Amino acid sequence: MTTSNSPSIFPLLAPQKGKLIAAILMSVIARGLGLGPFILVYLIAIALLNPPVDQTYIWKLVIASFIIVLARWTLLWISGVLSHIAAYNILYDIRIKLSEKFGTLPLGYFNSRSTGTLQKIMNEDVEYLELAVAHGITDGIGLITTFIVTVIYLFSVDWRMTLAALGAFPVTVLSQILLFGKIKPITETYFSMKEQMNSTIIEYVQGMPVIKAFTQTTKSFTKFQNSVSQYQNFQTDWVKKSLFPSALFTVSVTANLILIL
Numbered sequence: 712m713t714t715s716n717s718p719s720i721f722p723l724l725a726p727q728k729g730k731l732i733a734a735i736l737m738s739v740i741a742r743g744l745g746l747g748p749f750i751l752v753y754l755i756a757i758a759l760l761n762p763p764v765d766q767t768y769i770w771k772l773v774i775a776s777f778i779i780v781l782a783r784w785t786l787l788w789i790s791g792v793l794s795h796i797a798a799y800n801i802l803y804d805i806r807i808k809l810s811e812k813f814g815t816l817p818l819g820y821f822n823s824r825s826t827g828t829l830q831k832i833m834n835e836d837v838e839y840l841e842l843a844v845a846h847g848i849t850d851g852i853g854l855i856t857t858f859i860v861t862v863i864y865l866f867s868v869d870w871r872m873t874l875a876a877l878g879a880f881p882v883t884v885l886s887q888i889l890l891f892g893k894i895k896p897i898t899e900t901y902f903s904m905k906e907q908m909n910s911t912i913i914e915y916v917q918g919m920p921v922i923k924a925f926t927q928t929t930k931s932f933t934k935f936q937n938s939v940s941q942y943q944n945f946q947t948d949w950v951k952k953s954l955f956p957s958a959l960f961t962v963s964v965t966a967n968l969i970l971i972l
Contacts, residue, residue, distance in 0.1 A: 727797035738853035741786035747779035798845035886960035
């Protein structure tokens with residue numbers, strides 16, 4: 712029997728499991744409530760198009776819609792607060808553990824790595840988890856739930872209109888495949904160049920007194936300028952390559968109205 716040694720984020724989430732579960736539940740409920748006003752507007756339109764109009768019934772639907780919107784934003788706010796508290800507690804624990812680990816490493820580890828590399832590990836690499844924990848988990852599950860519930864409801868109303876609304880969905884998936892299909896080598900290069908740039912910036916700033924003392928300003932600034940220019944050129948090239956799939960995604964998301972008409 713073999714065991715996997717691949718890293719997992721779940722052990723890091725375990726201490727904050729209660730807050731995250733509560734945040735996910737509130738996010739799912741809030742996203743579900745987001746459909747309420749649209750359904751109520753649909754019911755109001757039906758009532759107005761079929762006289763005589765019952766004003767009491769209309770006002771009840773309007774008030775219910777207002778209450779649903781208020782409840783939705785309240786739940787989203789509570790969900791966001793809980794998920795961010797959990798995320799920053801996790802980030803704090805990770806940085807404490809990293810600091811303790813650094814204290815046990817041999818001096819050769821630090822001699823073979825630049826200040827920018829260590830700064831990136833402690834600050835940026837850890838900070839990226841905040842986006843995944845505070846937003847990715849709760850928002851992702853909430854949006855998936857909303858999509859499923861919406862599709863089920865629309866099929867119950869009119870399956871033909873629903874199929875028309877989903878007609879551009881394959882194109883949306885294709886655009887995401889084109890955009891993120893080869894993301895791994897790109898992100899590896901991105902983080903490598905960013906690490907190099909950060910390292911050069913930190914070394915340049917920290918070494919400013921020595922640079923001026925030995926009149927090495929031009930040489931050091933050229934190294935700093937080259938690292939920033941390389942990073943900028945890479946970013947520009949990446950954006951240019953992403954233009955077509957990004958445009959395809961935007962068009963496919965908004966094209967369902969044309970298909971319905």
